[in-house]
Structures are given as structure tokens and as C-alpha cells.
Amino acid sequence: MALLDFLKPKPKTQPQTPMDAVAAAEQAALQKEQQAIQQFVQGLVDVKDIIAPSAIEIDFNHAVIGGKFFRSYFTVDYPTIVVPNWLSPLINFEYPVDISTFYYPRDTGEILDRLKRKIAEMQATINLEVEAGRQGDPTIKVRLRDALALQEQLAQGSERFFQYSLYLTIHADTLEELEKIAKNLESTMASIGVIIKVATLQQEECFQSTIPYGMDKINESRNLDTTSIATTFPFVSSDLTMEKGILYGLNLHNRSLVIFDRFSLPNANAVVFATSGAGKSFAVKLEAVRSLMLGVEIIIIDPEREYEKLAEAVGGEYISFSQDGAQKLNPFEMSGLYARDEDELRFKILTVSGLVRMMLGGALSPEEAAILDRALILTYKEKGITPDPSTHTKEPPLLEDLYKVLNSMAENEAHSMAIRLEKYVRGSASGVFDQRSNVDLNNTFTVFSIRDLVDELRPLAMYTMLDFIWNRIKRDKRKRLLIIDEAWLMMQYPDAARFVYSIAKRARKYALGLSVISQDVTDFLSSDFGKAVVNNSAMQLLLKQAPSAINTLQEVFYLTEGEKQFLLSAGVGEGIFFAGANHVAIQIVPSENEYNLITTNPNDLIPQQLAEAAADKLDLDNRPIPVPEEPEVAPTASGVATVRPEAAAALVSGGVSAAAMADSLGISESPTASPLQPTSSQASEVPAAAVSPTPPTVVESTNQTQTDVAGWEPPPEVGL
Ligand SMILES: Nc1ncnc2c1ncn2[C@@H]1O[C@H](COP(=O)(O)OP(=O)(O)OP(=O)(O)O)[C@@H](O)[C@H]1O
Ligand SMILES: [Mg+2]
Secondary structure (H helix, E strand, O other): OHHHHHHOOOOOOOOOOHHHHHHHHHHHHHHHHHHHHHHHHHOOOOHHHHHOOOOEEEOOOOEEEOOEEEEEEEEEEOOOOOOOOOOHHHHOOOOOEEEEEEEEEOOHHHHHHHHHHHHHHHHHHHHHHHHOOOOOOHHHHHHHHHHHHHHHHHHHOOOOEEEEEEEEEEEEOOHHHHHHHHHHHHHHHHHOOOEEEEOOOOHHHHHHHHOOOOOOOOOOOEEEEHHHHHOOOOOOOOOOEOOOOEEEEEEOOOOOEEEEOHHHOOOOOEEEEOOOOOOHHHHHHHHHHHHHOOOOEEEEEEOOOOOHHHHHHOOOEEEEOOOOOOOOOOOOOOOOOOOOOOOHHHHHHHHHHHHHHHHOOOOOOHHHHHHHHHHHHHHHHHOOOOOOHHHOOOOOOOHHHHHHHHHHOOOHHHHHHHHHHHHHHOOOOOOOOOOOOOOOOOOOEEEEEOOOOOHHHHHHHHHHHHHHHHHHHHHOOOOEEEEEOOOHHHHOOHHHHHHHHHHHHHHHHHOEEEEEEEOOHHHHHHOHHHHHHHHOOOEEEEEOOOHHHHHHHHHHHOOOHHHHHHHHHOOOOEEEEEEOOEEEEEEOOOOHHHHHHHOOOHHHHHHHHHHHHHHHHHHOOOOOOOOOOOOOEEEOOOOEEEOOHHHHHHHHHOOOOHHHHHHHOOOOOOOOOOOOOOOOOOHHHOOOOOOOOOOOEEEEOOOOEEEEEOOOOOOOOEOO
């Protein structure tokens, strides 16, 4: 051919001007420079050079990249009917899967033309069948109906048309493992009606289609309309796992761990709501012991004497208030701190007047309120305490001083208030709020109990404790959790509710996380302060709910219908955990030791008590122990449990294990004996029975009936 080159027309060459020569020289210099830069860049080491595997081995149905085995799949068919979230088994698949989906919008006009042709074909087939006197294929009729419906929607513009592709890649360290995962994946996909195929001889292209470059190298797509395509939206899996924090439980969606640090939220406050026995106190106790390990200080207000055993186990301090007890708190005591943005005395007077109002029986008339305010200022003034911060370290007044000031005032209202206050200074309720403080917060785990106070004084005591704790907290900033169990006791008094709210609002400044627990959701949320506490709590835990409370909760927490149903049917320790903007369904899971330490289930406690009692008995050398003569009958929540005499006799003879004893007492082993599989039975519903030389007493607590069980001498009282 080269011989015939001369036949080609010669290119016409034009004489070069000096200007062209200069431009050409510049061009050549530029090209040279670019080549040099390119060569230099090629010689540089880039991140890709470092992370890229040295080779990629593409096999028939898998690829080996950097020692790892990969298998890629494409999808050939989808279920005919899909529901929202139908891809969730794939998203929550137990092994890692790389998933890529491609959405191609298609021109509706083109599709309408094709549909028209297809519809005409199907109608013709049906007509032919009818003419031949046959029934016709029912599937064609169904397809025709669907096609007509789609045609109408497309024509109206209410639906658009898309093509959709789904590619998957799984990986494993060995080929055997890859085969195992592949089998699992294929059956998972088959269970949701999706047919996937290994991209045989196209592993490389299919793999490239699943890496985040947005390249569809397989082009295997299916037609879907807008509604169907919307259901493929994959981001439905919720995860709440952080690098640091404590374990709250298992995510019920995908069994991942809910590990969370509440101090990382905008505020560290939490509210816990559930019916009685659903596991509120249990969840909070678990959080407390686990947080303790991270150096968080724990302070608990415990109205039911539930936290004593836990305090003992972790070397904490248990402070119990009673009228005759030695431990006292003076509500007039000040923090002794000077904070520039806070008028300490003014805040203190507001707090004390809240308490006095509660003592006086609630709302005061405007005159009474003004007199009380004046009386309080006077009471502090008499002790030399004025708004000047340097005076705040002086010895604080006592309730009796206020009583005297009120008595010395001229107004009748003052005298009337003094008379109503007398009960707390000299009367039946004296000895609790009218003494100097003699307790302090110097343990990392402190429990304040009010179980030994009469019901009427409990909210007042909770208020006083909260004030005392708040004053101590303000002294030094440290990560702390302040837990108020049975907070509804306080929230029913507007003054106490306001106080809880004011703490919730200011807690963040002092690195404090306030946990408020309540079983009385409706009451709690009906108070504006209650709602405000919820709004100031970045973490919320909802466990099993009563039907009467669920609608209020749904409104406040924006629950979906599914979440509402879930909370109504949740088992013990199951619920929804809200943390900031995220929320997950959670199962709170204790370890066996944690469970034994914090359970309050009578069925767990009685065998424990019996075991302890039996051990104690062995220590008492030959000391005669009275054997109950008559079998005792313990009242139960669901009926009457009879204690058989042989069981009692066996107990005193010390020859039977606690479990066998519980069995012979007619109490089955704990239904929640395996903490990982709690049943839905609740503490308050579980029959309680015990061996007791005296008939057990039924103590009416504020909201539920509980059985106080006495053992033999010395009577090991079981506080349930
Ligand atoms: N997550 C859990 N796993 C296993 N058992 C649990 C769990 N949560 C609670 N329980 C069992 O249920 C019992 C009752 O739980 P808890 O004391 O927390 O109830 P509560 O919601 O605080 O009720 P109340 O409002 O009456 O105080 C626990 O003592 C424990 O035995
Ligand atoms: Mg509780």
C-alpha cells in the first residue's frame, strides 16, 4: 500500500509567517512542560497506590482481592406485591453486604406507547380465546387489568416510570465462609421473593457496580412505578452504637448493641416511663452500676428502699431519713457558693417557700405569699444572712426560726401560717425538717431513702433532699447522675414539679444528668412542668405502657402506630430508647450477676433471703430456733399461697437448698430466672409468700399493695 501513497493528494503547505513560528514554538514548549509535569506526577506515591491490592484475581463465580473473597450478585426478579421496608431483611443481614441500587427515570410517553401495544396484544389474545369458546388464561386477564390501571395512572401523571437495578456483593476471609454466607444471602432474598443470581463470568463488572462510583456495568434492570420504587428506600435500619459509653441493651431491629454516652448529648437528662413492673427501676439501676465503672458519681432518691442492696454491693452510702433516725437535713442550709449569675439567697428563699407552701397544704393567697416571703427574708436576716455572698457561710436558720418569725408578725395570716407549720416544728411531723444537716455527699454512690417516713411526708422529704443534693452538686462540677425514682410523688405538687424542672434546666451547666422515673405517665405529662422536664431530657426510655397512657405518650413522643402497638405489647425490659434525634427498639439485658443484685422480683428475692437465712442459721451455734407450729398463709396479689408445714420445718432444720425450699413453698423458681429471657410477668403480679412466725403484714404503699414478709428471729425483713 505504501507504494501507492504517491497517489494520495499532497497536503497543501502554506508558507509560515514569523508570527506562526513563534506561536508554534510556544505551543511546543507548553507541551514539553506538561509532559514533564505528567511524568513527575506519575512518579509520586498516592493513597491509591498504598491501599490498592497488588492483584485482583477474577474467577468464574468469585473474585479474590487482597486475600479476601468476594462474590457479586445481580437481581432478576422482585416480588409482585411489596410493602414499605420490604428490603429490611437484606439491610439487617447478619453479615456485611455491599448493596447498590440504580434508579433510571424513563420517558413516560415511550412507556405509554409500549403499554398500548401490549394491551392491544393481550386484548386480542383474550378475544381469540372467547371466540373459540374457551375460558382464557386468567393470568393474562390479571396482567391486562394491571396494565390498564398503570396506563391510566401514567396518563394522569400520578405515577412515573422507573427502571431499577439491585446488585449485591458479599465478602469473606475464606472460600468456605463465602459459600456459607452466599447460601444465607440467597435464602434470605428468596424469603422476601427476590431472585438473585451470581454474576457468573461477570464478577469484575458486578463488583464494580457495587462500589460507590455510581457505575452500572451490568445493566440488569426491572420496571417499577413510583409507588413501588419508593418502597425500596433502604435506610430503615437504626443503630445507636457509639465508640464510648455504656451498654443500654440490644437493638431489637438487628440485635446490635445499644452503646451510648448520655453525656455526649446536648443535655444528659433522661426520663423513664412505663407501667409498674415493666423494668424502669431495673433499667436505671443497670445504667447506674455500669456508669459507675466509667467514674460517674451516682446519687439516688429512693422512695421504695429498692437500692439498698445495690448501694451495699458497690460500697456506697445509704442514707435513710425518718423522724426518729439520726440522719437529718436542714432545708434552710445554703450552698455557700458564690455564683455570679445567680442570686443564691433569692433562689434559696424561692426553694424554701416552695417547701413551706407544700407543708401548708398547697396554694397560698397573694397576701399569705407576700407575708411568707417577708418572713423568710427576716428569718435569714436574723441569722445575719443577707444577699451579700460573704454572709452565706454563716450558720443557717431552722424551721423553728421561721415559725417564731411568723408568730411575731402582726398579720393574722402570719399567725395562721405559723399554726399550720407547728405540726412540723413541735407536732407529729417534727424531727425531719427542723434539724441541722448532719449528712454529706462524699461517696461515689449515695442513696437517699425515705421509705421510713409516712406517706404524707415523702414528697416533702424528696423536695428537701433534692435541694440538699443540688446545693452539693453546685460546689464542684463532676459527671454525676441524679436519679429520682417514683418522681410522680413529687410531680403531683406544682412547687415540687417546678423545682424538678428548674434542676433539669440547669443540670447541664454542672455536668449533671437527671434521671426521672415515673409510672404515672398521664399525671406526669398533664403538668406543664412535667412536659417541660421531658422537653429538657435528651434521652428518653419508654417501656411497656398501659392502654390508658398510650395516647398521651403518642402525642408527646410522636410515636407511630407500630411503636404504639409495640409499647402496649412489650415484655419486661423491652421498649423504645430515644437519644437525641435517634430512637431504637431496645431490650435491656442484664448479666446474671447484675440481675441477682438488682432484682426486686419477690420470686427471686425469697429464695435469696431463704439462702441467706439458712447460711446465717448455720453460723448460729446450736441456738434454738423456733419452729412455726401452724402453717402460715401469705396474702398474694392473685390469691392466697399456702406455706406447707414441712417446708417451714425443712427451713429451720437447714437441710434444704433455697431453690428446693422455694419449690416446696409453692413458689416456682423465678419465671425470670434466666435474665436473658424475661417473661412478661410483672413484679406486682407475682405471688409473694414466705415462712413467718407472725402473720405477714400487708403494707399499703402509695400506689401498689406489697407484702412485707418477716422471717424468724432475728426477723430478716424483706422490703419488696
Ligand atoms: N430488663 C430486664 N431483664 C430481666 N428482668 C427484668 C428486667 N427489667 C425488670 N425485670 C424484672 O422485673 C422486676 C420489676 O422491675 P422494676 O423494679 O424495674 O419495675 P418498675 O418498672 O420499676 O416498677 P415500679 O413502678 O412498680 O417500681 C425486676 O425486679 C426484675 O426482676
Ligand atoms: Mg421501680
